[in-house]
Amino acid sequence: MEQNQKLHNLRHSLAHILASAVLEMFPKAQLGVGPVIENGFYYDFLLPRSLTPQDLSKLEKRMRALVQEKLAFERQEMTTAEAKKFFADRNQPFKVQLIGDIEKFGTTKADEILNSEKLKVESGKADPGSPEKVSLYQTGKFIDLCRGGHVDSTSRIRTDAFKLDRASGAYWRGDQKNPQMQRIYGLAFETKDELQAYLKQLEEAAKRDHKVLGPKLDLFMFHPTAPGEPYWLPKGMVVLNELLQFWRTEHARRGYQEISAPLVNKKELWEISGHWDHYKENMFIADMGENDVYGVKAMNCPNAMLVFGSRLRSYKDLPLRLSDTDILHRYELAGTLNGLLRVRSFRQDDSHNYITEDMIESEFGEIFKIAKLFYGIFKMQYRYRLGTRPEGFLGDIKTWDKAEAALKRILEKSGKEYFIEEGDGAFYGPKIDILMKDALGREWQTGTIQLDFQQPKRFGLEYVDKDGNRKTPVVVHRVIYGSLERFIGLLIEHYAGMLPLWLSPVQISVLPISKKQNAYAKKVFKELTADNLRLRAELDDRDESIGKKIREAAMQKIPYQLILGEKEAKSGGAGSRSAWKVAVRTREGKDLGALPLKKFLARIQTEIEKKK
Secondary structure (H helix, E strand, C coil), X not given: CCHHHHHHHHHHHHHHHHHHHHHHHCCCCEECCCCEECCEEEEEEECCCCCCHHHHHHHHHHHHHHHHCCCECEEEEEEHHHHHHHHHHCCCHHHHHHHHHHHHHCHHHHHHHHHCCCCCHHHCCCCCCCCCEEEEEEECCEEEECCCCCCCEHHHCCCCCEEEEEEEEEEHHHCCCCCEEEEEEXXXXXXXXXXXXXXXXXXXXXXXXXXXXXXXXXXXXXXXCCCCCCEECHHHHHHHHHHHHHHHHHHHCCCEEECCCCCEEEHHHHXXXXXXXXXXXXXXXXXXXXXXXXEECCCCHHHHHHHHCCCCEEHHHCCEEEEECCEEECCCCHHHCECCCECCEEEEEEEEEEECHHHHHHHHHHHHHHHHHHHHHCCCXXXXXXXXXXXXXXXCHHHHHHHHHHHHHHHHHHCCCEEEECCCCECCECEEEEEEECCCCCEEEEEEXXXXXXXXXXXXXXXXXXXXXXXXXXXXXXXXXXXXXXXXXXXXXXXCCCCCCCCCCCCEEEEECCHHHHHHHHHHHHHHCCCCCCCCEEECCCCCCHHHHHHHHHHCCCCEEEEECHHHHHHHCCCCXXXXXXXXXXXXXXXXXXXXXXXXXXXXXXXHHCCC
């Protein structure tokens, strides 16, 4: 058995052990689902009261005791009718519902049904090959509906290699209309050392948490009147605008043309694109009455299609790369919102590149070069994930097969690490996602590159080829940063708030030691912020101790502090700027000593230009 499958089975087994312990503590608890997740597992319960930290401690202790009993995991089968009665008799309505879904949708979806946090079962089609029987697993006195994947005995589980992590709220099936359950998360590994290493990683992650650092550094805020929609504060806007300016400069060099489009469109636009049928539940809808219904823009592609189709294009216009950074809105469930990492309003560094079929490989190659540049600047490792045809796809299988084969060739040629996620493509075409690894080794999806043969046809887009024939273009949907909000959140955590000099909202803090140096400090500050430099500096001439000023500048993660004492002020009286000196200190506490101001400026200008 492969190592990852062994670990999966171990974690799945512990989910059952957790449920067994919960039923002992709360005999009337109703069970939801308990899937394996990254680094552990969770299980959802409908309980008579809210859980406390003390409850988690007791449950964890009881789990260890159950594990030490060397309990076997024994499989048995029941007909669906028998299983429904079995769980109905035990007041487990969620299990009865799951069995009903399995009866309706069949074995092909059984795994998804049993392990899904959010499954849109109501939109599926019944499977005539639905199973007559389902499997259950018994561990001691506990019996659960389950497809399997367990250790043969709890003797395979180390009692010092798992831990209950936390509890949170979760709606049944991820739908706010359903009962709110309590989700208990557990961590599980094969050894104690692996668990301890991960716990240390969690401690470091807590120190880097962008939800804490962002407000402390005055970058952004949230308010209950707009859940999941960040307010960008002045310093945060500096970071956002610097990233966008870099993006605009580099893309303009590569022939990208920026556009902007309405944020609200009539539903007819979304019906043409296919989003009304495939994505409406994630959109903000404005019903103005009298059949006047609008959708708030959740993605840029339909508007980009209209721009392309606004006049007849020639093959000489291709590739036509239409980029935009308009704000998008998506109705994410409240329970999934997570600081800047999952929001309801965000910007993308989006582009829709219109090409001919024979341009596909070269266009992807050029986009890969952009990704290498952008992620290389931040020293971020990344790999690719190929998403193939999903259920409910648009178009014909032959076209999909051709598109997927093209992307596989491109990935092989790139030499970059990638893997395939079956069924994970967009409804209009296969995609290549960029998975970024941060300083703690965590992996996040950021950018995506999608190949689309469908929407150009739906919008009737055409260009005239060199023989005078009209043809339909292929579209590459692509983002490199992805969501700017998510990317900035990841940057904050990647750098623990210490953003590179070129991105830092305040780059230099000028700190006179006493009032006697204030006049010189103002001269230095004026020099730093002059039109020819325009460095982002601040002057702290408060009547406070220099120690306090240094501590506060360091807490704000300002890259450089210029400490101005008697000797430095004296250099400022010499008349010539070339004689001016400053004592330089970094935010890490490194003392660079007294430097000529001119030399210091040359140093940081190089650092900014090279984006070190």
